Amino acid sequence: MKIATLGPEGTFSHEAAMKYDRKASIIFTDTIRDVFEAVSKNKADCGIAPIENSIAGTVGQTLDYLMEFGLKTKAEEILPIRHNLAGFGKINGIKIVYLHPQTYEQCEIFIKRNLPKAEVLQTSSNGKSAEMLAKSKSKEDAAIIPKIAADIYGLKILKKDVQDAKFNVTRFFVIAKSDSKKTGYDRTSIALYPQVDRPGLLYEMLGEFAKRKINLTKIESRPSKGKLGDYIFYIDFEGHKSEKHIGEALKQLEKSAFVAVLGSYQRKY
Amino acid sequence: MKIATLGPEGTFSHEAAMKYDRKASIIFTDTIRDVFEAVSKNKADCGIAPIENSIAGTVGQTLDYLMEFGLKTKAEEILPIRHNLAGFGKINGIKIVYLHPQTYEQCEIFIKRNLPKAEVLQTSSNGKSAEMLAKSKSKEDAAIIPKIAADIYGLKILKKDVQDAKFNVTRFFVIAKSDSKKTGYDRTSIALYPQVDRPGLLYEMLGEFAKRKINLTKIESRPSKGKLGDYIFYIDFEGHKSEKHIGEALKQLEKSAFVAVLGSYQRKY
Numbered sequence: 001m002k003i004a005t006l007g008p009e010g011t012f013s014h015e016a017a018m019k020y021d022r023k024a025s026i027i028f029t030d031t032i033r034d035v036f037e038a039v040s041k042n043k044a045d046c047g048i049a050p051i052e053n054s055i056a057g058t059v060g061q062t063l064d065y066l067m068e069f070g071l072k073t074k075a076e077e078i079l080p081i082r083h084n085l086a087g088f089g090k091i092n093g094i095k096i097v098y099l100h101p102q103t104y105e106q107c108e109i110f111i112k113r114n115l116p117k118a119e120v121l122q123t124s125s126n127g128k129s130a131e132m133l134a135k136s137k138s139k140e141d142a143a144i145i146p147k148i149a150a151d152i153y154g155l156k157i158l159k160k161d162v163q164d165a166k167f168n169v170t171r172f173f174v175i176a177k178s179d180s181k182k183t184g185y186d187r188t189s190i191a192l193y194p195q196v197d198r199p200g201l202l203y204e205m206l207g208e209f210a211k212r213k214i215n216l217t218k219i220e221s222r223p224s225k226g227k228l229g230d231y232i233f234y235i236d237f238e239g240h241k242s243e244k245h246i247g248e249a250l251k252q253l254e255k256s257a258f259v260a261v262l263g264s265y266q267r268k269y
Numbered sequence: 270m271k272i273a274t275l276g277p278e279g280t281f282s283h284e285a286a287m288k289y290d291r292k293a294s295i296i297f298t299d300t301i302r303d304v305f306e307a308v309s310k311n312k313a314d315c316g317i318a319p320i321e322n323s324i325a326g327t328v329g330q331t332l333d334y335l336m337e338f339g340l341k342t343k344a345e346e347i348l349p350i351r352h353n354l355a356g357f358g359k360i361n362g363i364k365i366v367y368l369h370p371q372t373y374e375q376c377e378i379f380i381k382r383n384l385p386k387a388e389v390l391q392t393s394s395n396g397k398s399a400e401m402l403a404k405s406k407s408k409e410d411a412a413i414i415p416k417i418a419a420d421i422y423g424l425k426i427l428k429k430d431v432q433d434a435k436f437n438v439t440r441f442f443v444i445a446k447s448d449s450k451k452t453g454y455d456r457t458s459i460a461l462y463p464q465v466d467r468p469g470l471l472y473e474m475l476g477e478f479a480k481r482k483i484n485l486t487k488i489e490s491r492p493s494k495g496k497l498g499d500y501i502f503y504i505d506f507e508g509h510k511s512e513k514h515i516g517e518a519l520k521q522l523e524k525s526a527f528v529a530v531l532g533s534y535q536r537k538y
């Protein structure tokens with residue numbers, strides 16, 4: 001199987017792809033859009049894209065591209081985000097740290113406490129941080145990177161789990177031309193774009209779920225491309241689109257909103 | 270007035286701070302957390318932090334830090350995100366482009382069409398892209414940057430508005446020790462953390478707004494730090510917390526959720 005995902009190698013997206021299928025051959029892309037293009041043009045069987053991180057929130061592009069390319073979510077993967085301090089020398093001898101800005105945000109308290117005098121050199125990805133350190137070979141240099149990046153570049157881990165938040169996970173969508181069959185433990189993701197504008201409409205729409213005891217697991221409003229204040233709602237709920245009560249709810253919602261089913265798939269939590 | 274915002278100079282955060290108060294002296298920080306720390310420790314009178322972008326979605330850190338530091342939102346600013354191709358030569362002679370990865374995502378179609386052969390060198394911020402180009406001085410180099418960065422580094426703009434989406438705005442929160450008084454055209458941001466777990470609870474809670482005709486302008490669920498599936502709801506609605514019907518709604522919500530008012534402030538849309 002060919003899986004497209006955001007490169008370079010050694011990123012968390014790479015790790016998620018390996019978790020989904022250890023034997024897959026992986027196509028690394030420059031952007032999330034390219035992941036969708038690869039699947040759309042049959043260059044990959046599926047794609048893996050981050051959909052939300054417990055610290056940073058939802059990845060809006062992934063939602064937008066699902067709509068734009070008309071592709072489906074066929075699975076989800078949950079990956080704990082663990083960062084590691086890698087280097088050639090000792091922690092108290094470190095003078096330079098290579099870091100992706102998002103990784104810096106996630107390890108900020110650790111860095112301020114343990115590497116207060118080190119100069120931080122920001123990089124464009126976690127894979128790049130590992131590459132820079134591998135090239136430098138200096139005992140005074142270090143990088144904060146995922147384990148997969150340390151493995152790829154053969155770097156020694158000086159300290160594991162240096163992320164500040166104990167709970168830090170990223171949820172990924174596995175994108176393909178069609179979604180998955182009912183397993184009995186499923187989740188469905190939809191987009192709702194209201195076609196009428198009246199106060200309380202969201203409340204009414206959520207009533208269609210509440211009265212059928214459909215459990216919502218996520219709700220988010222995002223500005224539609226028109227203007228701020230004109231929102232598309234992205235909703236995840238438990239169950240498969242093929243189930244009768246869910247089909248009924250979707251049919252009711254269609255009376256006041258454009259409804260796009262982004263996919264039904266086995267749930268992992 | 271001293272305003273803390275995410276640096277280096279030449280970023281959109283810098284531009285938002287200038288828009289909020291052109292005469293302010295600006296303190297540039299390395300991270301969003303540092304913006305909150307500067308306000309918390311009285312090193313700045315207020316801070317400016319991005320809260321959502323129409324393409325990329327909500328900036329979760331800003332919501333988290335509002336809760337963690339107990340600071341308030343006293344204003345919002347809306348900034349159109351416009352990118353510019355800057356360089357020393359002609360567009361068809363460009364061989365290298367300096368780019369922040371998020372800027373690449375936002376200008377991807379433009380780059381693929383107009384600079385298909387140029388090598389993309391990713392940088393850690395838009396300000397950094399401008400700095401790299403200013404240092405290189407080569408006619409073969411270019412950068413895609415905000416106007417403010419071109420101004421600061423004295424760079425020539427070869428083409429304006431190269432972002433792919435016509436509608437691309439970022440909303441910023443102005444953070445301070447207290448929020449704002451009622452103006453009659455206000456918005457209030459709150460966080461709701463349900464203390465009971467029953468299906469339909471979100472529906473019931475939204476009913477408190479619907480029955481008082483309080484117009485919601487944004488809703489988002491984010492995983493609380495405990496686990497995936499355990500959510501905090503962030504809600505924006507029209508009106509000021511000092512208004513009677515809003516006070517009543519908040520009081521009802523407190524029966525089933527922990528309610529934090531993040532601030533009431535004049536709305537800009």
